Amino acid sequence: MFSKACEYGIKASIFIATNSFEGKRVSPKEIAMEIDSPQAFTAKILQALVKHDIINSIKGAYGGFEISRDKIATIKLNQIVKAIDGDSIYNGCGLGLHKCDEAHPCPVHDKFKAIRDGLKHMLENTSLEELALNIKSGASFLKV
Amino acid sequence: MFSKACEYGIKASIFIATNSFEGKRVSPKEIAMEIDSPQAFTAKILQALVKHDIINSIKGAYGGFEISRDKIATIKLNQIVKAIDGDSIYNGCGLGLHKCDEAHPCPVHDKFKAIRDGLKHMLENTSLEELALNIKSGASFLKV
DNA sequence: TATAAATAGGATAAAATTATCCGAAATAAA
DNA sequence: TTTATTTCGGATAATTTTATCCTATTTATA
Numbered sequence: 066m067f068s069k070a071c072e073y074g075i076k077a078s079i080f081i082a083t084n085s086f087e088g089k090r091v092s093p094k095e096i097a098m099e100i101d102s103p104q105a106f107t108a109k110i111l112q113a114l115v116k117h118d119i120i121n122s123i124k125g126a127y128g129g130f131e132i133s134r135d136k137i138a139t140i141k142l143n144q145i146v147k148a149i150d151g152d153s154i155y156n157g158c159g160l161g162l163h164k165c166d167e168a169h170p171c172p173v174h175d176k177f178k179a180i181r182d183g184l185k186h187m188l189e190n191t192s193l194e195e196l197a198l199n200i201k202s203g204a205s206f207l208k209v
Numbered sequence: 210m211f212s213k214a215c216e217y218g219i220k221a222s223i224f225i226a227t228n229s230f231e232g233k234r235v236s237p238k239e240i241a242m243e244i245d246s247p248q249a250f251t252a253k254i255l256q257a258l259v260k261h262d263i264i265n266s267i268k269g270a271y272g273g274f275e276i277s278r279d280k281i282a283t284i285k286l287n288q289i290v291k292a293i294d295g296d297s298i299y300n301g302c303g304l305g306l307h308k309c310d311e312a313h314p315c316p317v318h319d320k321f322k323a324i325r326d327g328l329k330h331m332l333e334n335t336s337l338e339e340l341a342l343n344i345k346s347g348a349s350f351l352k353v
Numbered sequence: 354t355a356t357a358a359a360t361a362g363g364a365t366a367a368a369a370t371t372a373t374c375c376g377a378a379a380t381a382a383a
Numbered sequence: 384t385t386t387a388t389t390t391c392g393g394a395t396a397a398t399t400t401t402a403t404c405c406t407a408t409t410t411a412t413a
Contacts, residue, residue: 103373124379124391162351162352200316202223266359269408272409272411
């Protein structure tokens with residue numbers, strides 16, 4: 066469904082958010098440990114998230130990654146997915162047709178549309194805050 | 210969503226089915242032309258579909274690929290997807306957790322389950338026949 | 354039985370994704 | 384201003400996926 070890079074990006078964002086609630090910055094090393102991902106690769110993904118203005122980085126001593134309080138509440142999953150995987154998940158044809166729409170549909174166009182609309186709705190309406198709070202409360206987990 | 214191999218496999222199966230309606234066998238070359246896919250790679254996928262007993266191959270002169278009438282009606286999309294992509298689409302965690310269930314859910318477990326159940330239901334209830342008939346009638350397309 | 358026409362399948366190559374390494378640049382604090 | 388710490392970013396490597404090529408095997412027909 067999502068690329069590995071995207072999975073790491075989502076989990077990293079959630080972990081950063083849970084720490085930002087407590088005013089704590091985290092390092093790629095710490096993030097990789099907590100989400101069970103390769104450190105250097107995760108660092109690359111963090112760079113991308115910074116460039117897309119989803120997370121914030123502070124360089125130098127006592128630096129690290131954080132997300133501002135108000136952003137945690139407004140950032141939705143779809144922003145992270147778009148930043149890393151692009152919007153192929155929204156636009157692409159289920160069977161890879163170059164052109165696939167109502168006027169020229171692939172064999173599963175309608176059936177796929179329903180599912181993808183559901184996915185899109187979910188991604189657009191799930192906030193980082195909601196996911197981070199569930200991690201904090203122990204209702205969900207980032208690894209194993 | 211699906212791998213390229215799986216997209217080709219689905220489209221090839223549909224094309225073979227439309228021809229089998231008319232008792233016509235088709236070659237990998239013809240299939241690749243009609244579904245706009247790389248020929249040799251498509252041939253490999255056809256081999257896999259044969260092994261999984263989804264399509265039938267007749268070797269030698271006047272040979273080719275076909276699907277028996279009764280199978281066209283009973284084969285569902287999920288059989289093709291499972292044959293090529295395995296069942297990760299059914300079992301895998303949306304965020305790649307090694308273990309992810311009700312007792313130990315990833316942050317998007319419930320939300321993903323709903324979407325995946327929808328996808329599963331669609332794949333299990335869409336027959337090759339239905340898709341092939343829509344291609345024959347010109348209601349849907351296999352390429353461009 | 355010889356021949357032509359097809360699929361089967363192994364070996365390889367190309368491309369994309371995932372992953373690692375290391376030095377440069379930035380920054381807070383001593 | 385120096386030092387320790389930390390992100391940034393380029394180069395490279397490993398792995399997986401996608402794609403190609405060539406030969407072997409099978410089979411219907413002449």
